[in-house]
Amino acid sequence: ILNVEQSPQSLHVQEGDSTNFTCSFPSSNFYALHWYRWETAKSPEALFVMTLNGDEKKKGRISATLNTKEGYSYLYIKGSQPEDSATYLCAPSDDGNNRKLIWGLGTSLAVNP
Amino acid sequence: DTGVSQDPRHKITKRGQNVTFRCDPISEHNRLYWYRQTLGQGPEFLTYFQNEAQLEKSRLLSDRFSAERPKGSFSTLEIQRTEQGDSAMYLCASSVIAEQFFGPGTRLTVL
Numbered sequence: 457i458l459n460v461e462q463s464p465q466s467l468h469v470q471e472g473d474s475t476n477f478t479c480s481f482p483s484s485n486f487y488a489l490h491w492y493r494w495e496t497a498k499s500p501e502a503l504f505v506m507t508l509n510g511d512e513k514k515k516g517r518i519s520a521t522l523n524t525k526e527g528y529s530y531l532y533i534k535g536s537q538p539e540d541s542a543t544y545l546c547a548p549s550d551d552g553n554n555r556k557l558i559w560g561l562g563t564s565l566a567v568n569p
Numbered sequence: 570d571t572g573v574s575q576d577p578r579h580k581i582t583k584r585g586q587n588v589t590f591r592c593d594p595i596s597e598h599n600r601l602y603w604y605r606q607t608l609g610q611g612p613e614f615l616t617y618f619q620n621e622a623q624l625e626k627s628r629l630l631s632d633r634f635s636a637e638r639p640k641g642s643f644s645t646l647e648i649q650r651t652e653q654g655d656s657a658m659y660l661c662a663s664s665v666i667a668e669q670f671f672g673p674g675t676r677l678t679v680l
Contacts, residue, residue: 554625555664559612560611
């Protein structure tokens with residue numbers, strides 16, 4: 457896995473808006489797709505780990521989908537809140553034994569109250 | 570606290586000095602990773618341990634960098650003869666299978 461792209465790079469929304477981000481990655485040698493939420497001065501927080509094509513996962517107002525055949529994942533936030541402001545990073549890992557993460561640049565989300 | 574810890578959280582050093590960072594993974598996590606994030610970039614993989622064995626090193630890890638995990642528990646990352654380009658956030662993560670749990674990182678500034 458060589459190239460992970462995330463869009464948009466940054467997003468400013470109003471409280472209550474719903475939003476979504478895209479992560480695209482090469483589909484060969486795929487093992488799992490990780491989504492992380494990273495707030496400044498804190499540790500990256502794991503949101504989802506998805507492995508199967510068609511996987512959909514949900515945690516509260518946040519959900520994610522995975523398409524391994526075409527190499528993309530969407531992250532959705534419903535009814536954004538100011539505390540959702542963070543950088544959202546996706547990282548596929550390959551099917552090698554080390555399972556290392558290959559990171560995108562992230563989408564920086566700012567939610568205005 | 571049972572999470573991943575890293576020490577120090579911040580390090581300022583002068584060019585040419587050696588620095589060492591420590592990572593304490595979650596107990597019983599056999600996999601340990603080091604990543605580095607520079608300004609404006611996503612994190613990049615540096616190296617991976619399974620128990621005490623260092624199984625992969627990125628080409629980013631020049632010969633000035635060395636990492637150890639002597640007893641399969643904590644790990645250290647040493648940078649010798651630091652350069653300004655080494656300024657970055659150094660992240661450690663541990664896992665059992667797939668999900669990686671991250672520490673807060675060590676921010677290195679090389680003057």
